[in-house]
Amino acid sequence: MGEVLMIFINGVLGVFLGMSVLYGAMHVLAYVVKRATKEEQP
């Protein structure tokens, strides 16, 4: 039972952790691209 619960918890947390990090990266990416395109504009 312990091993199953470990896999369950690690699995759910792992997916959410991965998505959270990706979420942060997407926001950073959007910010960087927005700044880069603003600097290009006269």
Added chain:
Amino acid sequence: MGLLAVTPGMVFMWVVAGVLLYLAIVKQFEPLLLLPIGFGILVANLPLTGLMEPGEGLIWRFYHYGLQWEVIPPVIFLGLGALTDFGPMLARPSLIFLGAGAQVGVYVTFFVAWLLGMSLPEAATTGIIGGADGPTTIYLATRLAPHMLGSCAVAAYSYMALVPIIQPPVMKLLTTQAERAMVMKKSRKVPKMERILFPIVATLVTVLVVPASAPLMVMFMLGNLFRESGVVERLAGAAQNELMNIVTIFLGLSVGATMNADTFLQPKVIFIFILGLVAFAVSTASGVLFAKFMNLFLKDKINPLIGAAGVSAVPMSARVVHQMGSEANKKNYLLMFAMGPNIAGVIGTILAAGVFLSMLQ
């Protein structure tokens, strides 16, 4: 003579093959996979052919070099990446959490499968059916429970085709009319540069967090980079069309050919089909419930129906969400919003499979 070597089990499998061919050709249930799978089942249950003879058989070679060597599923993901538009997801990043929310169903089913007596690898292979991602299901089954490959693949693709029947009752049960009628705020336009950089950033980020997801994630993002860069149209075209079609043929045939009477006619197979259905339903429910949870914190509320699109049957789930939203409010156009979690669900399922692999291998 082959006729003298026919067994009742083989005849039963011919009927199973016939059912899948009927579903593929007449009902058009996921024909690209169910047709070659059905035919693979038929030929694998013909006696004395040697087609699946280890080391020698023709179809065994497709299976061994394509699946056991873990080549075909990642190549399929190359094609999927070239077909995928991450725009709806990039326009509203919070929607990726709905792709994660739907994966809770995968792990709940894993737990239930273990309680019912399956081993951990078998339970994981059954649970991943809830991710509604055929290539990921096949990849995980090949690595963890090859004897369940055929059954899990057939269950996954059959239920993907049945998404318009499985999901709506669950979605109606968990939402009110007012929630279903909710109109969402329009998303921003995504610049080209962001679309080009996303697959590179996503590869770095996801593979650093879950390294075991690398084979599928890397190919998925490479295919998307082919598409978005705009400078390798021949490669993007080949990945989406010729390559995808070729590997789909070998994939379907090999998967079907693993389903001989001895491996399929087991009590466990019934559990796989029942639990596969449970996995789809629970993943739908967890996606919708997570959307409602997110609304507690979001300023711009999301229609909770789109949580169901976290079940990554692309684009079928998104279409079901759109249809239900339109029924509740004719002015509602949820399709592009639903594509966000739909595509995020593909990433979520790859991560879920990666965690299973890192813990069970």
